[in-house]
Amino acid sequence: MKHFLAHPDRLAGLLFVLFGAGFAIGAGAYDMGTAAQMGPGFYPRLLGGLLVLLGIAIFVTAQGKDAPGIAGRLPWRALLAVCAGVAVFGLSLECLGLFIASVLLVGVSSLGQPGRRWGEVALSALVLALLACAVFAWGLKLPLPVWPKFG
Amino acid sequence: MDLLNHLALGFQTALSLHNLLYCFIGVLLGTAVGVLPGLGPLSTIAMLLPMTYALSPVSALIMLAGIYYGAQYGGSITAILVNMPGESSSVVTCLDGYQMARRGRAGAALAISALGSFFAGSVATVIIAGFAAPLTDLATRFGSAEYVALMVLGLVGAVVLAHGSLLKALAMIVLGLLLGVVGTDVNSGTARFSFDVPELMDGFNFVVVAMGLFAFAEIIRNLEQAEAGQTVLQKVGSLWPTRAELREAFPAVLRGTCLGSLLGVLPGGGAVMSSFASYSLEKKVSRHPEAFGKGAICGVAGPESANNAGAQTSFIPMLTLGIPPNPVMALMVGAMTIHSIQPGPQVMSANPELFWGLIASMWVGNGMLLVLNLPLIGVWIRMLSLPYRLLYPAILLCCVIGVYGMQNNVFDVMLILPFALLGYLFHRLGCEPAPLLLGFILGPMLEENLRRALRLSRGDPTVFLTRPISLVLLLIAAGLLLAVLLPKVRDRREQVFVEDD
Secondary structure (H helix, E strand, O other): OHHHHOOHHHHHHHHHHHHHHHHHHHHHHOOOEOOOOEOOOHHHHHHHHHHHHHHHHHHHHOOOOOOOOOOOOOOHHHHHHHHHHHHHHHHHHHHHHHHHHHHHHHHHHHHHOOOOOHHHHHHHHHHHHHHHHHHHHHHOOOOOOOOOOOO | OHHHHHHHHHHHHHOOHHHHHHHHHHHHHHHHHHHOOOOOHHHHHHHHHHHHOOOOHHHHHHHHHHHHHHHHHHHHHHHHHHOOOOOHHHHHHHHHHHHHHHOOOHHHHHHHHHHHHHHHHHHHHHHHHHHHHHHHHHHHOOOHHHHHHHHHHHHHHHHHHOOOOHHHHHHHHHHHHHHOOOEEOOOOOOEEOOOOOHHHOOOOOHHHHHHHHHHHHHHHHHHHOOOOOOOOOOOOOOOOOOHHHHHHHHHHHHHHHHHHHHHHHOOOOOHHHHHHHHHHHHHHHOOOHHHOOOOOOHHHHHHHHHHHHHHHHOHHHHHHHOOOOOHHHHHHHHHHHHOOOOOOOHHHHHOHHHHHHHHHHHHHHHHHHHHHHHHHHHHHHHHHOOOHHHHHHHHHHHHHHHHHHHHOOHHHHHHHHHHHHHHHHHHHOOOOOHHHHHHHHHHHHHHHHHHHHHHHOOOOOOHHHHOHHHHHHHHHHHHHHHHHHOHHHHHHHHHHHHOOO
C-alpha cells in the first residue's frame, strides 16, 4: 500500500483531488446562481469539479510500480533552513528593523548546507545586511524600518 | 506613416537620458543575476522586480524588459562556460556551446550568441512594431466570448508545448485558475476562500506565488544537490569568430530568427520552445549533422537567435491582447498591474509612449547587451565562480525584501512559505509549475469574461460555438489537444524535449 501510493503520479492525482474537492466544497458556502446570472460560487465549483476529475484520471493512468522522482529522502535540512530563515525575517523585520532581520535571515538560512564556516557566514551576513539597507532603504527609499524600534 | 510617427515617439521615450539609464541598469543587473547558475529569467525578474517599484511605469517596464534579455543572455554565458543551463531555454546552448568552449572557442561561441541575439532582437522588434497596431484593432473587436475562447486556446497551447504529462499540466492550469479565485469577487463583493484574513481579500499576490513556486523551490532543489564541484572554463580564447565560422553561422541566425519570431507569438511559445525547435531544424538542414553535440557553431547560433527572437515576439500577445503566452510574460502582466496599468488593447491608445517606448527600448536594450557583454566577459566569469553557499542567502534576502516592499506587509513574506513548499512538492511529483502560474494570472480575467459572455447569451453556453472567431479559436485549441494524443505527434513531442537530458 505504501509503495502503491508512493508513485509520483498517484500522489499527484491524490493531491489534485484534494485541492479540487476543497475548492468545490468550499464554494458551497457562496451563492451558486444560474448560468445566466452566475453567483460567486459557480466558477470555483465548476473548476473544483474539473480538478477532481483530472486528479482521478492522473491517479488511474499512473503506470509502473513506482518511479524514481519521489524515491529518496526529503532534503529536510535545506527545507527547514530556508523556511526558518524566511519566517525569522518576517517575524523580526517590523520590530528589530531591516539590518538585524537581514543578519538573522542570512545566519539561519546558511544552516541549509553542511560544512559551513562561521567566520564566512558572519562576514557575509554583515555585508549583505549593509548592502540591503543601502540599496533598498537608503537608495531605493522603500519604506523599510532599518533599526529596532525602542519603547 | 503612422508607424513611423509611433516609432519616433517610442524612440523619443526610450532614448531619454533616464530611460536609457534604467535600460542599462536592467540589462546589467539582469545579466549579472542571470549568469548565476540555477537562476533562470523568471526567478531573476521576480527577484529584481522590487528595484522598479519606485520608478514611473514606463521606466519600470523598460528596466524589466532589460532585465529579461539580460537574464537570458546571462543564462547563455553559464551554459557555454559551465555547461549548466540557468533555464530550459539555454539547455540546447549547452550541447554545442560547451563543446566549443572545451575546444578553446568559448569566445567565439559567446560572441556569436551575442551577435545572433542582437540580430534576432532587432528583427523581432520590427515585427512587434508592425503587428501591434493591426492586432490591437482586432482585439478591440473581441467580445467576451472571443476572449474566453482566446484564453482557453492560450492555456491549452501552454499545456501542449510544455513537456511532461499532459494531464498533470492540465491539472496544474486548473489549480492555478482556482488559486486565482481567492479574494473578493468583483461582481458580488463576496470574499471567497479568504478565511476572514484581511490580507487575503485582494487574493494571493502574484509575486509571492511566482517567487515561492519558482525562486524558492529552485533554491531548495539546488541545496539538495550538494555543491558539486563545478568547473568554470577560465580560458575564453579569441572573442572574434573566424570568417569561416561567421559564414557558417549567418544562415543559422537567419533561420533561428524566423523560427523564433513565429513561435514566440504562439500561446505557450517563447524562448524555450524556439530554441529547441531551432536546434532540431539546424541539425536537420546541416550538411554535417554528425558535428552537432561536438561543438557545431550552427548549434549555438540558431537556438540563441531563436530564443531571443521568441522572447521578444512573445511580448506581442501580452501587449496587444493582454494575454501572456508564457510565465515570464505573466510576470510582466503582474508588474504592469503593480503600476496600475491593465494590459490589453487599450494600452496602446491610452499610454502610447509606454507602449512604443517599450518597443523601442527593446532594440536599444539588445544593442546594449552587445556592447556591454563582450567587454565584461571577465567579470561574468568571476561571478560564475562564486560558491553557491554564499549566493543563496543573498538571493533569499533580495526576494523577501521585494515581497515585503510591495505592500509593506509581513503576511506576504510568510505566505511565500506554503508556496515554496508546494513548489518543491510539485517538483518531486513531476508537475511543472509554469502552467499553474499562467492559470493563476489568467484566472480572474477568464471568470470575468465567462460570466459576462453567459450573461449576454442568457445562460446559453453555445454562444462560444455560434460566434465565428470564438469557434475557430476553440477548434484550434481542440485540434491541439487531439494532436498531442496522436501517437506520432506524441513521439515527436517527446523527441523534441529529450535533448533535455
